[in-house]
Amino acid sequence: MTDQVSSETQKAPGLIKSTQELGAGLFLIAVAGFFFWQALALPHGSLRAMGPGMLPQSLALMLAAGGVGLILTSIFTEGPALERWSLRGPFFIFGGIVLFSLLIRTCGLAVAGPVSMIFGTMASTEFRWKESVIFSIILTSVCVLLFKVLLRLPIPVIGTMLEPFFPF
Secondary structure, three states, rough: HHHHHHHOOOOOOOOOOOOHHHHHHHHHHHHHHHHHHOOOOOOOOOOOEEOOOOOHHHHHHHHHHHHHHHHHHHHHOOOOOOOOOOOOHHHHHHHHHHHHHHHHHOOOOOHHHHHHHHHHOOOOOOOOOHHHHHHHHHHHHHHHHHHHOOOOOOOOOOOOOOOOOOOO
């Protein structure tokens, strides 16, 4: 009897039945609004001759529609409550992106890839050095093969800082 009473007292009494879905929906709408605003200055064109602003604004609208869907889900379906979150995840993920952008030109993809991936995997509480190093080396090799060899993009594999040590 006490289990039924305690589970009913944990339900949210208001309109929102899943605050986690509500938070995710509001976040997606905010991100979509930012990207839509950033693409406003770009010409749209038409469906026959698409301009550079059509794709980012279309994607922003689809992202916002997903956010609205999540908000509606939060109203009509029971779901988990919004929990406290730590800054560990966002710090390491954003830090990995910043590290990649700082290292790609000076050290090249061979260094920037593994360093940023290893730093990004530290966001998990289940981080293991050995798995991270193996994962980052394999994924960097795939990136070099795809972007440098197959697509022939001008991405430096060995950056300007490392060229004296690797003259090939």
